[in-house]
Amino acid sequence: MSSEAPAPTVRTLRDATAAVLARAGVPDPEVDAELLVGHVLGVSRGRVQALAVMGEEVSADDAARLREYTERRAAREPLQHITGVAPFRSLELAVGPGVFVPRPETEQVAQFAIDALRAVPSPEPVAVDLGTGSGAIAIALATEVPHARVFAVENSPEAFVWARGNIEASGATNLRAVFIDLADALPELDGTVDVVISNPPYVPDDAIPRDPEVRLHDPAAALYGGPDGLDVVRIISGVARRLLRPGGTLVLEHGELQGAQIRDLLTADGWRSAATQRDLTTRDRATTAVR
Template sequence: MTSIRTTSVGEVRDLIIATLDRAGVPQPDVDAELLIGHVLGLGRGELQAAVVMGRQVPGKQLADISAIAERRATREPLQHILGVAPFRSLELAVGPGVFVPRPETEQVAQFAIDALGALPDPEPIGIDLGTGSGAIALAMATEVPHARVFAVENSVDAFIWARQNFTRVGASNAILIFDDMAHALAELDGQASVVISNPPYVPDAAIPRDPEVRLYDPHAALYGGEDGLDVVRQLSETAARLLRPGGTLIIEHGELQGEAIRDILTNDGWKAAATFRDLTQRDRTTTALRA
């Protein structure tokens, strides 16, 4: 992108929107306002007010805006540039090496939050397997404060980001553990009320369409074997070990995988396997009950 010469917030915004649009960035207007606001220290509403008022941008900040807009035009994730990603009521630190939490996962987390919150147990146990940034686990811990929440991650890079977020959020009822899913939390066998996971579920031969995913999300967080369900099979085994009878398993997955996951769970002895759609009417979440 050519250097920005104008000093009007409105003109700068229009230039960046056009640049991001040419690069194929979805919602270029939103990203442009977030990028400019990041440099100027303004929220989107404040930035829009600055446009109306004809506010000018100092030269140093123009250079900073130009630099990060150039990065976004290469399809580097917005969240990597800003250093944070929103998730429900939280703002989480993210960057290279960790999966960026998606809006659709907020609805998946709601299943776990509802299940934990509805239990008569004064201190129910929830477990997030493959926690990544810690998004689901920290949402559970902050929204169901009487629960004990355990988060498991086996990627060193992701664990570093999760640890930063656990410190950032400061939920005293949440515990982060570095371990492999297959062997984690043996001391809690048969005690958990909810196990949730957003496992890697992209088939190995599939190529994600969006450059932000294809080029920047860690492969270990994306790919799940030939049919994408290898980790789901392990998850079924581990969750059966951890959950008490009647406990709930919640799995996020791709829109075409609900039937196959229900078959895996049913064959493994789970009860009442059911798949639910997200807000775009795509299959997104499958739940089942421990027999």
């Protein structure tokens, strides 16, 4: 009789991984478990579910790799840092230490800018993404509005490396990354831009995020925006007024409790039609305004 233990299966490893992640307090442990198994096996989450039903066995090497990834995720390292990729709309972006991980709620914010850009009657509308981070918003604009010219501005050397790599991988020839302080961005475009969008740091300095993934791993410069969270928003308001043509659109992502403050700030700066937009969870998520 053989004394060898049976080979682990996709189902047993997925379930064991989910149990470890649940004990560690990871949100959606079943989802993350399937994504980690898929990353190890090089297959989609849907394929993981199919292999679990089929009783597919997993090699000892793959099982060991999964245990390592599970320990890292249980320690609340972001899933996207472990897999190296973050989904955003139709994109897969490379991410890791030094760059803000794009969030699902920003996909809807990008849609506001895409809609505004598509509505411009010019044959080559111009958009600027201030503080592009991984390049997520800028790449979405450039690939989904391919007749536009898009500029991705970033002032963090670490984030700029990620943005430039993602832009190159996207193949978008209508998109240029620019390394410069936001306040000094693109004077050559003054008065000619149709849409400015930004997902700036907007967390007040004393409002430490609850999630360890955010608190410990997202760059502080991409999170904190001064005592009231709006220091960078104030800069962007001025820069966007300089860049945009009359009638151009500003789209700003922000926290769910900041809409009224930002509408007041923009109106005081001379913006018209400041309006706060909700995300798919009905939380205030972005404010738009017209130059």
